[in-house]
Amino acid sequence: MVKAVSKDFIWELLEKIPDPEIPAVSIVDLGITREVIFKDDQIHITITPTYSGCPAISFMKKEIVRSLEQNGINNYQIHTTLSPPWTTDWMSDEVKAKLSDAGIAPPGKLVHCPQCDTKNVEVISEFGSTACKALYKCNDCQEPFHHFKQF
Amino acid sequence: MRDTILFKYVLSLGDDALISAQRLAQWAYKAPFLEEDIALSNISLDLFGRANFLLEYAAELKGENTTADDLAFKRDERKFTNLLMCEHPNGNFADTIVCRFFLDAYDKLFFYTLSKSRDKQLASIAAKAIKETTYHYRHSSNWVIRLGDGTEGSHRKVQEAINNLWTFTGEFFKMTQTDIVMMKKKVGVDRKALKIEWDKTINDVCKEATLRIPENSFMTTGGREGIHTEHLGHLLSDMQYLQRAYPDATW
Ligand SMILES: [Zn+2]
Numbered sequence: 001m002v003k004a005v006s007k008d009f010i011w012e013l014l015e016k017i018p019d020p021e022i023p024a025v026s027i028v029d030l031g032i033t034r035e036v037i038f039k040d041d042q043i044h045i046t047i048t049p050t051y052s053g054c055p056a057i058s059f060m061k062k063e064i065v066r067s068l069e070q071n072g073i074n075n076y077q078i079h080t081t082l083s084p085p086w087t088t089d090w091m092s093d094e095v096k097a098k099l100s101d102a103g104i105a106p107p108g109k110l111v112h113c114p115q116c117d118t119k120n121v122e123v124i125s126e127f128g129s130t131a132c133k134a135l136y137k138c139n140d141c142q143e144p145f146h147h148f149k150q151f
Numbered sequence: 152m153r154d155t156i157l158f159k160y161v162l163s164l165g166d167d168a169l170i171s172a173q174r175l176a177q178w179a180y181k182a183p184f185l186e187e188d189i190a191l192s193n194i195s196l197d198l199f200g201r202a203n204f205l206l207e208y209a210a211e212l213k214g215e216n217t218t219a220d221d222l223a224f225k226r227d228e229r230k231f232t233n234l235l236m237c238e239h240p241n242g243n244f245a246d247t248i249v250c251r252f253f254l255d256a257y258d259k260l261f262f263y264t265l266s267k268s269r270d271k272q273l274a275s276i277a278a279k280a281i282k283e284t285t286y287h288y289r290h291s292s293n294w295v296i297r298l299g300d301g302t303e304g305s306h307r308k309v310q311e312a313i314n315n316l317w318t319f320t321g322e323f324f325k326m327t328q329t330d331i332v333m334m335k336k337k338v339g340v341d342r343k344a345l346k347i348e349w350d351k352t353i354n355d356v357c358k359e360a361t362l363r364i365p366e367n368s369f370m371t372t373g374g375r376e377g378i379h380t381e382h383l384g385h386l387l388s389d390m391q392y393l394q395r396a397y398p399d400a401t402w
Pocket residue numbers: 113114115116117118138139140141142143
């Protein structure tokens with residue numbers, strides 16, 4: 001059965017799905033959901049992986065399916081695209097602020113400590129707990145923190 | 152099959168990524184310290200992801216309901232066409248770093264050219280690979296410099312690694328029949344042409360790291376023809392064990 005819904009409604013649903021590794025932001029915030037198209041009674045949703053090896057992508061797909069079906073929507077198709085390759089440039093300032101509030105220094109040339117805002121920081125490891133984050137340490141407040149890498 | 156040559160080409164690139172990924176994953180929980188354990192595992196994951204894109208594409212080209220998993224788990228050693236460097240055992244930390252440094256420097260050049268391929272699918276996989284490889288290269292080249300220009304012991308180990316692995320670098324630039332056909336169709340990369348730039352990169356980093364590049368010119372090749380070192384069989388017996396013992400098992 002085809003349920004009549006609006007595109008905005010689909011986007012609203014997607015915006016409620018948090019990134020499984022950084023729950024402070026949604027998959028829409030990160031630019032993982034690229035497109036929602038209505039065609040021939042089907043809702044086509046296109047997503048793109050962040051890093052090639054990001055294990056979260058299949059989980060996100062399942063979350064999208066779950067959310068759609070919970071809302072009685074079953075006429076959908078989910079596609080994956082690699083092009084254009086995902087970039088942190090798609091993150092808005094608002095999303096970067098959300099990351100900062102969650103204690104993660106947002107992508108950017110200059111890394112600030114998310115606790116005390118100093119630029120007096122040093123990198124501990126280029127690779128943090130997930131591929132998208134690097135591990136830093138603040139030399140002023142001494143707090144360790146994650147930096148969402150410019151990518 | 153739609154295109155046998157293209158299939159072989161994509162498969163060999165998928166094998167490079169898959170075998171590298173599996174090899175690097177063997178560092179998990181054994182690296183010299185925690186940050187490096189996580190770094191190597193993350194790089195391995197990127198390469199598994201890349202292998203997945205390439206093998207899915209190869210499976211699609213092969214048709215007959217082939218899956219990427221079939222290609223990864225149900226082929227014998229001689230059917231794998233990865234570069235020999237990818238299967239080389241991890242050895243000590245310096246050995247792994249040098250192995251990755253040689254491959255990352257090559258991947259950077261290779262995928263940059265491949266991103267301009269006439270084959271849209273290959274071009275988009277390559278564009279994604281470049282971004283990650285840039286990080287991988289930064290990691291491995293920084294370590295070469297730190298170890299080379301480090302203590303007497305670290306310098307010796309990284310120099311030994313360079314001497315031992317050098318023989319596998321010649322294969323990076325050896326064009327096979329498949330490469331030539333793909334290059335002529337503007338789908339594949341002229342690997343031979345990458346050598347000048349690769350040599351320059353390696354020379355610059357080694358100079359900064361106070362390391363010496365070997366003069367010996369004997370190069371061990373064969374990976375792209377399915378002729379491997381004794382190490383690949385052991386790697387596959389571990390990687391393919393489950394699918395061999397319990398065919399088509401899923402979970
Ligand atoms: Zn601070």
